[in-house]
Amino acid sequence: MEKLTKKEEEVMQVLWDLEKAFVKEMVPHLDAGNHYNTVSTIVRKLVDKGFVGYEAFGKTHRYFPLVEKTAYRNTFVSNAMSNYFNNSYKNMVSFFAKEEKISAGELREILEMIESKEK
Structure with missing residues (x-):
């Protein structure tokens, strides 16, 4: 795309x-x-x-x-992950944390979402 x-x-x-x-x-x-x-x-x-x-x-x-928003977003998030973060969500999240683009509270919310899906 x-x-x-x-x-x-x-x-x-x-x-x-x-x-x-x-x-x-x-x-x-x-x-x-x-x-x-x-x-x-x-x-x-x-x-x-x-x-x-x-x-x-x-x-x-x-x-x-004709192109869905989610399809476009998924393509370019995947490309960014590959090109800039070595296909690692951990690298991506740590980048945002270091750049102060995400707060500790937001990180806790993400962890809660992940943990609730694992149950």
């Missing part, structure tokens, strides 16, 4: 949330710098890449995701 640009990911996040939308419905959900024409161009690129489909209503289109 192809890695999307940051702008493409932002548009996909909106489409995943809205499920189906016209460009004019997406624009308010994006940063102020994203104008209608910019979003329209990004969406057409996503169609070309196979991430987005559409229904035609005359000259306008209503867009919807």
